[in-house]
Amino acid sequence: MSASDAIVHVPLGERAYDIRIGHGLIERAGELIGAATPGAACAIVTDENLARTHLPALERSLEAAGIRHAQVVCPPGEATKCYRWFETVCDAIIGARMERGDVVVALGGGVIGDLAGFAAAVVRRGMRFVQIPTSLLAQVDSSVGGKTGINSPHGKNLVGAFHQPSLVLADVGVLDTLPEREFRAGYAEVAKYGLIDDPAFFAWLEENHRGVFAGGPERAHAIQTSCAAKAAVVVRDETEQGDRALLNLGHTFAHAFERLTHYDGARLVHGEAVAIGLVCAFRFSAALGLCSGQDAGRVEGHLRTVGLPTRIRGIPGWDGDAAAILDAMFQDKKVKRGALTFILARGIGQSFISRGVEPSSVREFLDAELARA
Numbered sequence: 001m002s003a004s005d006a007i008v009h010v011p012l013g014e015r016a017y018d019i020r021i022g023h024g025l026i027e028r029a030g031e032l033i034g035a036a037t038p039g040a041a042c043a044i045v046t047d048e049n050l051a052r053t054h055l056p057a058l059e060r061s062l063e064a065a066g067i068r069h070a071q072v073v074c075p076p077g078e079a080t081k082c083y084r085w086f087e088t089v090c091d092a093i094i095g096a097r098m099e100r101g102d103v104v105v106a107l108g109g110g111v112i113g114d115l116a117g118f119a120a121a122v123v124r125r126g127m128r129f130v131q132i133p134t135s136l137l138a139q140v141d142s143s144v145g146g147k148t149g150i151n152s153p154h155g156k157n158l159v160g161a162f163h164q165p166s167l168v169l170a171d172v173g174v175l176d177t178l179p180e181r182e183f184r185a186g187y188a189e190v191a192k193y194g195l196i197d198d199p200a201f202f203a204w205l206e207e208n209h210r211g212v213f214a215g216g217p218e219r220a221h222a223i224q225t226s227c228a229a230k231a232a233v234v235v236r237d238e239t240e241q242g243d244r245a246l247l248n249l250g251h252t253f254a255h256a257f258e259r260l261t262h263y264d265g266a267r268l269v270h271g272e273a274v275a276i277g278l279v280c281a282f283r284f285s286a287a288l289g290l291c292s293g294q295d296a297g298r299v300e301g302h303l304r305t306v307g308l309p310t311r312i313r314g315i316p317g318w319d320g321d322a323a324a325i326l327d328a329m330f331q332d333k334k335v336k337r338g339a340l341t342f343i344l345a346r347g348i349g350q351s352f353i354s355r356g357v358e359p360s361s362v363r364e365f366l367d368a369e370l371a372r373a
């Protein structure tokens with residue numbers, strides 16, 4: 001145990017768990033997983049990048065704690081969140097004779113977390129699950145809250161389950177090996193929490209983003225603030241019957257862009273799609289007269305300052321039209337009785353759920369965005 005770890009508790013009754021944020025957590029994973037799930041063996045799910053960098057330390061730690069472990073290594077990238085790799089991961093866990101009481105450990109970014117979590121939700125009708133998020137995005141968002149799943153050719157995350165982890169170990173030190181593009185992409189989800197309901201945090205990010213990117217103490221503060229923000233929403237509405245949809249700010253747009261680029265991370269990764277989606281959500285809100293153009297400009301300005309893409313027309317290799325985006329949006333899980341739902345905003349930190357948004361107004365907005373120089 002280290003006195004300097006921060007802990008965000010997620011009080012979900014019998015599914016309650018801790019998010020531990022600190023340094024050297026992979027080296028201490030054996031001890032921490034052993035304490036959270038005594039006597040359990042571990043099926044580690046990871047990708048090739050993590051297998052090279054941080055898997056050996058995790059294996060040493062499990063061995064030192066006397067924990068039996070097996071692993072399955074997947075290719076990196078969004079395309080892995082698919083039926084084929086889901087089958088491979090499930091069968092690897094089963095083939096390693098992992099029992100229902102054993103633990104699936106996700107060592108990786110959001111792709112691995114979502115895929116491994118979904119396997120944990122269904123193998124032997126539900127195994128325990130530990131998240132060791134290694135990307136900024138996974139540490140601030142995907143490892144928390146229990147959304148797991150894979151993509152369909154029809155749309156993002158369309159097959160999945162809610163399955164909460166038993167423990168989250170966010171080792172801030174592992175971010176030192178994360179490629180800069182991926183760190184930046186994860187920052188979009190950090191900014192999202194300020195934009196949802198915490199204008200002071202967004203203003204803090206505007207002032208302190210350099211420290212977050214440089215790995216100063218601001219980084220751990222941003223991760224902790226993000227986890228606490230997400231945990232608070234998840235505790236209010238675990239399975240997205242209402243308020244949890246706020247965490248989807250920017251995502252009705254983002255998921256359409258990801259599907260239209262065929263989940264090709266070389267062109268667009270999730271966090272980049274979210275950055276463009278956040279700008280769209282605010283610009284759409286401004287176009288509808290809900291929020292000021294000044295606030296929409298502030299959102300775009302900040303994301304552009306940190307180097308994130310902000311324009312639909314900037315998506316590499318995609319030159320489609322508004323009809324294609326709108327068509328993809330109709331596969332969104334927030335669609336209700338055929339009507340679109342968007343998370344819109346009355347200002348920075350003042351987002352709200354808007355049901356039954358007219359497709360014609362979305363179409364008009366998208367046409368104008370696509371015509372933007």
Ligand SMILES: NC(=O)c1ccc[n+]([C@@H]2O[C@H](COP(=O)([O-])OP(=O)(O)OC[C@H]3O[C@@H](n4cnc5c(N)ncnc54)[C@H](O)[C@@H]3O)[C@@H](O)[C@H]2O)c1
Nearest residue numbers: 049076077109110111134135137141142147174177178270
């Ligand atoms: N479940 C949720 O609540 C939730 C929330 C947000 C996003 N997501 C999902 O998360 C996914 C995106 O996650 P992501 O941005 O982490 O992408 P990712 O999992 O593809 O990871 C990004 C890249 O960085 C590499 N990487 C990760 N950690 C590294 C490290 N420490 N050192 C070196 N390389 C490292 C990975 O191998 C990969 O190539 C999307 O599928 C998205 O839909 C889920």
Ligand SMILES: O=C(O)C(=O)C[C@@H](O)[C@H](O)[C@H](O)COP(=O)(O)O
Nearest residue numbers: 141145147156157244247248251333
């Ligand atoms: O946890 C949530 O709830 C979110 O919406 C977080 C999002 O950042 C994340 O991308 C999530 O996977 C999207 O969920 P989906 O239900 O729209 O697929």
Ligand SMILES: [Zn+2]
Nearest residue numbers: 189251270274
């Ligand atoms: Zn997201």
